[in-house]
Amino acid sequence: MSTPDPRPRAVVVGGGIGGLVAAYLLGETHDVLLLEGSAQVGGKLRLGEVAGLTVDVGAEAVLNRRPEGVALARELGLDVVHPASTATAVWSRGELRPMPRTLMGVPLDVDALEASGLVSEAGLAAVRAEPGLDLAPLTGDVSVGDLVAARLGDEVVDLLVEPLLGGVYAGHARLLSVRATVPQLAAMAERGSLVAGAAALPTSDVPVFASLAGGMGRLPGVLAASGRFEVRTGATVRGLRRTAAGFELVVGPTPSEELLTADAVVLATPAAPTSRLLTDVAPLASAELAGIEHASSAVVTFAVRAADAPDLAATPLSGFLVPPVEGRRIKASTFSFSKWAWVRELGRSGGDDVLVFRTSLGRHREEASLQASDEELVAWSLADLADAVGLTATPLDTHVQRWGGGLPQYAVGHLDLVERVRHEVGTVPGLAVCGAAYDGVGIPAVIASARRAVERVSAGRSGAQLPPRPSSNS
Known part of the structure; x- marks a missing residue:
């Protein structure tokens, strides 16, 4: 009796949502190792604690009208929820005006x-x-x-x-x-x-956005715990080389570097580290990716007693946006307690009625504004909130989450750039790229990017079956 061929070895580099989904899908047909350079997986999906409450401090919603995100959540057995309030305002000329x-x-x-x-x-x-x-x-x-x-x-x-x-x-x-x-x-x-x-666009009763009960930041942990792949954190990949049998990856610091081999590799890292890893394997793609600029941002989360902010507690708004021409520090505020019923319930769960809300700061090419201390970001946010909604309450707690270089900028001609990158990477058997740098920065777009990468490295393998691709009209 012949021994069946062992499952091929795949390495996914990068533990953001793109890398986690790629590893999850590849786990159907490969032995998969996911390598993440930082101490935790999840990328811009992250939970944090403010006033003892665990809430999203990164991406807090998924586009519901694209199917990839909600379909994955339901496949994993997670409860999908929709906003309790969708009323949004624009803070312009000293007033909150309906969006x-x-x-x-x-x-x-x-x-x-x-x-x-x-x-x-x-x-x-x-x-x-x-x-x-x-x-x-x-x-x-x-x-x-x-x-x-x-x-x-x-x-x-x-x-x-x-x-x-x-x-x-x-x-x-x-x-x-x-x-x-x-x-x-x-x-x-x-x-x-x-x-x-x-x-002329058709109207729809389908909610625009969705999230998970307990926060979108739950998704990375559920994927990592699926059992379909192995995860190693604190494992920075410094080099990638082709070999006669596949690939060799250089992992860890020079004094104690480790060499790993793989039949297939998916690079799910941001554009800059992907560019460095492709220097020898796909030099033209490397040069293209090196030209993508990125923006940094910060999310400041607050917790205040509802009794100290009664007007805010009664707001029907889910938040407001701030046009840059207004010259304010913050670019938006999300009233999480109003937007998500689970956040409101969580705030009431400890016996003290607590409102959780957040601000966001930072734009492309304005990174100097984020060199301020956490205390300054909090103070700037409170000053703008005082002017916008009259907030004067002293927070019970705050949390500052910074996303350095976290958002790729899609300059004019970006689609052509992506096509050139994928063309050259496509000439290397067993290699693929995915993530926010290619087809969209939202969670559904990144999931679709991961699926495309898995289909690429799985192409040509007999019996390699993936779950059906969800249809999308966007």
Whole structure:
């Protein structure tokens, strides 16, 4: 009787959500080792403690209208929840003004835009006039800001597009590729009017966002505990070489480096470390990835007694955005206690009614602002919250989470860059890349990127079966 061939060995480098999902899927067909350089897996999905309460201090939601994130959560047996409040405001000219429905800043309802009081009469007139303009169809790639400003005016960009893109990418609208970040806008611009295209979008009762009861930060731990792969933390990969049989990885510091071999390798690290690891294996892809810029950000989480902030406790808002033109320190605040029912319940669980909320700070090329101390970030946030919502309560506790270089910036031409990277990496059998640097920074997009990488390294293996790919309309 012949002995069956042993399962091939795969190494996944990087323990963010992309690497964890890649390892989880590869575990169906390979013996998988995941190597993470830091002390814990999860990347920008992380739980932290504030006033004794465990809450998200990183990404706190997943796009529900893409299926990858919620499908994975349900496969893992996790409880998916939706926001209790979706009412959002924009802090502009000293007031919290209702956020009208938009497609990344392009209004879906011009009357609602008028009612919000966000834009001037001249700005509103520009929006109303856009469907009747003789517009040249979009060709090639441009920035989101340049496209929208040329058609709807600077006010829409400055007051709507900028704060929304700043929340997702910590970037600037006039630097981010429309085809890479908001492809729906590019498709509308190819056909004609942005306003008419947005108004024609079908309405949906499906919630835009979802999370997990107990926080999105639970997801990494559940994946790591699935038993499908081995995890090693504190294991920095410093080199990658091709061998006759596959790959050799150099792990750990020079005085005590370790050599590991693998039949397949998935690099799920950010663009800069991936570039370094590809220097010899795929030099052209390495050079392309080295050119991707990144933004740093910080999340400050607060806990206050509800009795000390009664007006805040009664708010119907899930939070507010801050346009950069306002010159404030924070770029957004999320009222977690209002947005997520489980957070509100958690705040009441200890006998003292506690409100948990957070602010975010930091944008692309403004990293110097985050060189401040934790105490300064807290003080800046409290000062802005006092002006925005009248908060004067002294926090019971605070938590500052910094994300240095955590968000890749999709410059104009990003899709072509990604195609060139994948083309060269694709010439190396058994090698693939995934993560936030390629197809989107949101959790569903990163999960899809991981699945694509696994399909790449699994291609050609007899009997290699993956769970069916969820369909997506975005």
